[in-house]
Amino acid sequence: MDIETVSQYEKLVEYSTDSITLVDEAGIIQFKNDAVKRILGYEPNELTGENVFDYIHPDDVPAVRMILDSVIENEEQETGQGEFRFRHKNGEWVWVESTIADRTDTSLNGCVINSRSIDERKQREQQLVEERVKYSTLVEQSNDGIAIIQDKTVAFINSEFTELTGYESWEITGQPFLDVIDPRDRELVEKRYTDRLDPDVPTPPSRYEIRLCTGENEQCVVELNATQIQYDGDTAVLATMRDVTERTRYEEELEQRNTELELLNRMVRHDIRNDMTIILSWGELLEEHIDETGEEHLEKVLASGEHVVELTEIARDYVEVLTSQGELERKPMSLSDVLSTELALRRESFPEAEFVVSGEIPSVAVLANEMLGSVFRNLLTNAVQHNDSDEPFVELTVEVDDEQAVIDIADNGPGISDSRKETVFGRGEKGLDSPGTGIGLYLVDTLITQYGGDIEIRDNDPQGSLFSVTLPLSG
The missing domain is CATH 3.30.565.10 (Histidine kinase-like ATPase, C-terminal domain)
Known part of the structure; x- marks a missing residue:
């Protein structure tokens, strides 16, 4: 190799944006290019003669040493890659991604390590992990059953969904989501699922009630709230379900009671009131046909009859109050x-x-x-x-x-x-x-x-x- 070629290689090394390090088989640093200052804060000659493993995070040393030994000892493997933390001059740990190449059989007589900072990427990954843990905790602690539906199959359920339906995650994950829907509601649920993912049709109501089939061949009524999300890089539907079985049963009983009260009201106002009106009319006709002894008794009969008529009015008002929907x-x-x-x-x-x-x-x-x-x-x-x-x-x-x-x-x-x-x-x-x-x-x-x-x-x-x-x- 002539002098001009050597000079060109030196320029390539010095102008490289990667930190280039030459170490011998023991890990002693022989050379560092100028990029080390930008990435790790050191002057190029400041680390010469130092053992590279003294600057690698203790937890990462075994993995890096294994890569280095593997590259040197395995003739078929000339390079190896890894991610590890390197101590910055300011004392902080900086994540780097490195490629280690064996050059012990050349005039370099060592291994060349090309490193670039991946600190920002690692920080983003850590944030994603923390967010995943946070949302996972929220999902698992939710009082609502939660399911993620993707391609019409169940991609995820939380523990409350298991509690709600009796299905374990391994039983339902990967299965058609309609399997847990009561047959009477399947057509409605499938249509709304399809419409929700179709941009060309109006978005269907996100909240409605459906019936679920449970693992014990029973059913429960849930209030379903569905919304479109991105899950693992693809479109999905997030469905949260709240058990409203007892509320629905109570509403049905209340509706039945109101129906019965309204029937009773009509009977009281129509049948009883009409009969009492007739009785009072007959009583008034008797006034001219009874003596003084019977007048007092007739007055009491008429007074009681009028009181019964009045009670029918009170009953009407009472039923109206009981059967009124919501707040007055x-x-x-x-x-x-x-x-x-x-x-x-x-x-x-x-x-x-x-x-x-x-x-x-x-x-x-x-x-x-x-x-x-x-x-x-x-x-x-x-x-x-x-x-x-x-x-x-x-x-x-x-x-x-x-x-x-x-x-x-x-x-x-x-x-x-x-x-x-x-x-x-x-x-x-x-x-x-x-x-x-x-x-x-x-x-x-x-x-x-x-x-x-x-x-x-x-x-x-x-x-x-x-x-x-x-x-x-x-x-």
Whole structure:
């Protein structure tokens, strides 16, 4: 090799972006090019005479020594590759990727190591590992069953999915995902899966309920939430499933109960009310045909009949409250209109009682709904029906401030003992089983609570009870 050729090789070595190191068979550094400074921070001659293994991370030394020995001892293997950590001049460990070539049979009499920094790549890999561990932990600790569907087969499930269905990972992974779907829902699920991956069709709903087949030949109802993701470099669908079997069963039972209540309501309002109307009509016809001795008994019969008719109205309102879906919708209701109407009707129904309004009823709107009249109808009726006075007296007072209206209904009846002031509404009890005065007051308390109001009972002066209703104003 002539001098000019040698000079060209030296230039190639010096201009190389890789760190080039020449070591003898013992690992002693014979030469380093200029690139070592950029990669590892050392001057080219600073490491000459040092043992290369003193600068390699202790955990990586065995692997590097094995590569070096293999290259030197194996005549058929001239090069070897590896990744290891090399100590930077600042004391930190830098990841390098190296190719080791045996040149012991040449004038170099050693091994040439070409190294390039892969520190940034290793940092990214470590971040990916940490993120994978983090998300894996989140997935395994999730209370929802999670499955990844790829090419219509199950690519992954978490432990909660196993708990939900009874299928172990080895049983279901790689199998068609429709195998775990109830046959009645398979067509829907497959269509939505296909549509979700098709960019030319509208994206289907991501959340819906389906039935799963479990490993015990049973089924459970789940709320499925599906979304398209990338998994192992390819398109997939991430499906999270929450067990709603009990909720669905409860909703079905509730719907059945509502249907039965509505049927009962129609029967009460139609059949019983019609029969009682006929009975009352016959009773009124008898008034002209009985003597004074029978008049008292007839009056009691007619009064009881009217009470039964009134109970049908209460039952109607009660069923309407029980069967209402979700939260009750409130809207502005004219307080003066509702109270004036109910007072007029009560005066007509109870001519023997005196209904008095103290002051005026303010023209304000409260937050309620059309059943607000039922609240005051029950309270005004209750003030008369449970009144043992010879001349029942009911006084209504309304006071309003910036936020609420307070309606007091006072009577001159026997009053209510302190021990019964809470139980009279059936609070803490369930509807018809309550120990209170009846379903009417339970309905009153339920409605007022749904309106965002309050009701309490106080002693009236000098005798009787005072029901105080607080309702929020509209706007």
